Structures are given as C-alpha cells and as structure tokens.
Amino acid sequence: MSKSKIIAGIAAVGAILYATSIYWSVEPDNFSPTQATETLVKNNADIAVGSYTTATLIKTIQTLDEKNGGYLSNSVLPPAIFMDNMPSWEYGLLEQSRDLMLVLRRDLSRSQTQSTENKDLQKAHGSLNVEHTRLFPTNADSEYKKTVEELQLYLAKLGDSQSDAQFYARADNLAEWFKQVEKRLGSLSQRLSASVGQYRINTDLSGDAGAEQSTFTPSGATVKTAWVDIDNVFWEARGSSWALYHYLKAARIDFKSVLEKKNALASVDQIILELEASLQPVSSPIILNGAGFGVFANHSLVMANYLSRANAAVIDLRRLLEQG
Numbered sequence: 001m002s003k004s005k006i007i008a009g010i011a012a013v014g015a016i017l018y019a020t021s022i023y024w025s026v027e028p029d030n031f032s033p034t035q036a037t038e039t040l041v042k043n044n045a046d047i048a049v050g051s052y053t054t055a056t057l058i059k060t061i062q063t064l065d066e067k068n069g070g071y072l073s074n075s076v077l078p079p080a081i082f083m084d085n086m087p088s089w090e091y092g093l094l095e096q097s098r099d100l101m102l103v104l105r106r107d108l109s110r111s112q113t114q115s116t117e118n119k120d121l122q123k124a125h126g127s128l129n130v131e132h133t134r135l136f137p138t139n140a141d142s143e144y145k146k147t148v149e150e151l152q153l154y155l156a157k158l159g160d161s162q163s164d165a166q167f168y169a170r171a172d173n174l175a176e177w178f179k180q181v182e183k184r185l186g187s188l189s190q191r192l193s194a195s196v197g198q199y200r201i202n203t204d205l206s207g208d209a210g211a212e213q214s215t216f217t218p219s220g221a222t223v224k225t226a227w228v229d230i231d232n233v234f235w236e237a238r239g240s241s242w243a244l245y246h247y248l249k250a251a252r253i254d255f256k257s258v259l260e261k262k263n264a265l266a267s268v269d270q271i272i273l274e275l276e277a278s279l280q281p282v283s284s285p286i287i288l289n290g291a292g293f294g295v296f297a298n299h300s301l302v303m304a305n306y307l308s309r310a311n312a313a314v315i316d317l318r319r320l321l322e323q324g
Contacts, residue, residue: 063208092239
C-alpha cells in the first residue's frame with residue numbers, strides 16, 4: 001500500500017471521528033412535564049401530586065443514555081475518550097439530579113423526621129451516586145438505569161391508594177430543595193467568574209464573631225480557572241442549568257397550590273426564564289474567554305450572569321417560603 005493511501009485513510013478516519021464528536025456534542029432537545037408523564041397517561045394511571053417532578057427526574061436521567069452518542073463519561077473508545085464538553089455536560093446534569101434525588105428521598109417523600117424512608121428511593125439514590133466515570137467493576141451507566149427503574153416503581157406507587165409511597169408538596173420541603181439549588185448555582189457562578197481571574201476577599205467566617213475553622217487561610221487570594229478547564233466548567237454549568245430548568249417546570253405544577261398561596265408563581269417563572277436564557281445556542285465553535293470588558297466575548301461570564309440572577313431569585317423565593 002502506498003504512503004499516500006495510508007495518509008488518505010488516516011485522514012478519512014480522523015474526519016469521521018471528528019464529525020461524530022460534533023454530532024455527539026449536540027445538546028438534547030427540551031421537553032415538557034406533560035411529555036414526561038405520557039407513560040402514565042397511556043396506562044390510564046392517576047397523575048398524583050409529585051408525579052410531574054418524579055417523571056421529569058426519570059426522563060432527565062434517561063436523557064444521559066438516549067441523547068446523541070449515549071452516555072459518554074465512562075467511555076474508553078474514540079471519539080468519546082477524546083471528548084470533554086459533553087462528559088462535562090453530563091456531570092452537571094448528574095449533580096443537579098443528585099441534589100433533587102437527595103431531597104426527594106430525605107424530605108419530599110417523608111411526612112416527619114421520624115418517618116421511615118421509602119425503600120425504592122433509597123436504592124435509587126444509592127445507584128445515582130455511583131462515580132460518573134466508573135466502568136469497572138460497576139458500570140455507571142448501568143447503575144443509572146437501576147435508578148430509573150427504582151424511580152419508576154416509586155412513581156407507579158404514588159398513584160396507588162393501597163401503597164404507602166407519598167410525595168408531600170409542602171412549602172418547607174420546597175425550601176429544602178431550594179437550599180440545595182442555591183448552593184449548586186452559587187458554586188457554578190463562582191467558578192465561571194474565575195475564568196478571568198480575580199482577587200477575592202476571604203468571607204468564610206463573616207457575620208459570626210465566634211466562628212472558627214480547622215486551618216488558617218489567608219485574608220484573600222487570586223482565583224483563576226486553569227485555561228484547560230474553562231470550557232469544562234462552562235459545559236458543566238450548561239448541563240446543570242438544563243436539568244434545573246426541567247425540574248423547576250415540573251415543580252411549578254406539583255407545588256402550584258403552595259406557590260399560589262405565597263403569590264410566588266411569578267418568581268418561579270422568572271427563574272425559569274433566566275435558566276432558559278442561559279441555554280441559548282452557542283454560535284461560536286469554541287468557548288471564548290475574553291477579558292471582562294475586552295474585544296472578545298467571554299462565554300463563562302455571560303453564563304455566570306444568568307446563573308447569578310437565577311440564584312438570587314431562588315434565595316429570595318426560599319426565604320419567602322420559610323416565612324410561614
């Protein structure tokens with residue numbers, strides 16, 4: 001075989017792998033809470049309180065396997081092994097799903113602190129917490145499918161009056177979930193903002209004169225995300241926003257009566273709009289990291305702006321729910 005044919009073959013394989021990676025990097029389409037509950041409607045099952053949130057959690061986790069290329073974070077085959085944007089997106093989705101799964105198991109499905117945990121949710125939570133890059137001896141993708149199966153059992157029992165499975169749509173439970181959400185959004189916005197590097201004052205012990213911490217930390221430090229991680233943080237934030245966008249739309253239905261009594265439906269809608277804005281298509285082939293007021297755009301700072309605005313609204317709404 002001639003040298004030119006070998007080079008042409010290598011180039012052809014490289015082009016195919018590159019095109020495949022581009023196709024696999026396309027984010028999945030959005031869906032509505034009613035689409036998530038289509039199976040219940042087809043089976044003539046009752047759509048009980050909590051069905052929309054649970055069904056949306058199921059469909060969101062299923063998206064990991066059903067999107068272009070399937071689940072990529074633990075793949076060792078090309079081109080997935082060379083990709084980092086979509087695996088970062090998957091991780092962001094997983095972290096947001098784990099937060100909701102924790103609150104669903106610990107608060108939303110329990111009436112009191114002394115009540116027993118739902119067995120299906122116990123198993124689902126354990127499977128979802130498997131390390132996202134694990135391939136052997138436990139395959140992460142297989143474990144997440146087990147999570148879906150256990151959640152489907154719980155969802156089916158919600159509409160069964162003979163079952164003890166419950167979903168308590170109370171203001172205090174919604175506030176507990178928002179506590180998790182604001183921590184997640186706050187962390188992401190800080191990491192996104194660090195794309196340009198900035199000096200930050202240490203406020204870890206602010207507001208408590210008697211507070212202490214384990215080890216000494218300086219009064220301030222320059223924080224900057226490594227350039228190789230900038231796009232990873234961006235796509236992690238996109239995956240997290242994508243998941244939260246769907247979860248809030250579902251929660252708006254399940255917690256509608258609670259939100260109406262607090263006159264807070266508009267607040268939830270505003271958060272959803274901020275997240276929707278953060279999910280606008282990226283027209284640039286790469287994630288740009290220009291200076292804050294420089295010539296080139298900085299996609300990380302734009303993303304941080306939307307998430308910070310959403311986080312501020314979540315904090316205000318959580319405080320409103322806690323007022324009683």
